[in-house]
Amino acid sequence: MKIIDCRNMACPAPVVTTKRGLEEAGGEPLQVLVDPGAPRENVNRFAVNRGFSVSETPIDGGFALTITPAGAPAVSPVPVPERAGKRAMLIASDRLGDGPEELGRLLMKNFIITLLDLAELPDRMFFLNRGVMLTTEGSEVLEALEKLGNRGVEVLSCGVCLDFFQRKELLRAGTVTNMFTTAEGLLGAGLVIGL
Structure with a gap:
């Protein structure tokens, strides 16, 4: 064993x-x-x-x-409901939840890294507001985002947000997007998950 x-x-x-x-x-x-x-x-x-x-x-x-x-196949897949359209994820912060900042950052990091071990992934991840801190230089999840991109996940960061935080030149994961593409992508998605 x-x-x-x-x-x-x-x-x-x-x-x-x-x-x-x-x-x-x-x-x-x-x-x-x-x-x-x-x-x-x-x-x-x-x-x-x-x-x-x-x-x-x-x-x-x-x-x-x-x-x-116990009579079940090893690691049986979790059933995934059928969906029409793409699966989009909206990440509007560099932390998860409203608790202590350090805990929120740890939870967001763990969440994004854990996505790599899931069979079902979002088709697109939209990063807005402080969420763009996750896609720019110094982020602890750049490697995970790169791997997600290599598996077909489109990683998109708000250009206005990057400009506001003066991070556009520091973008290291995915590409810059605009609010039209973000709104269209979210409204056209079969499922939107907001964090």
């Missing part, structure tokens, strides 16, 4: 690492070492929601989760 150690990993790394481990295990049991609290709960919930059974064994300072198929 393969063992993967997810201790001392920040969210969402334990779930993402477990997902990859299950894919590589090809239906064989997998043991995942996790910290108590959210990592234990998140990995357990992830596995159960995909049809696996999970048994827990306390270990020094954490848990060993043994994940075994």
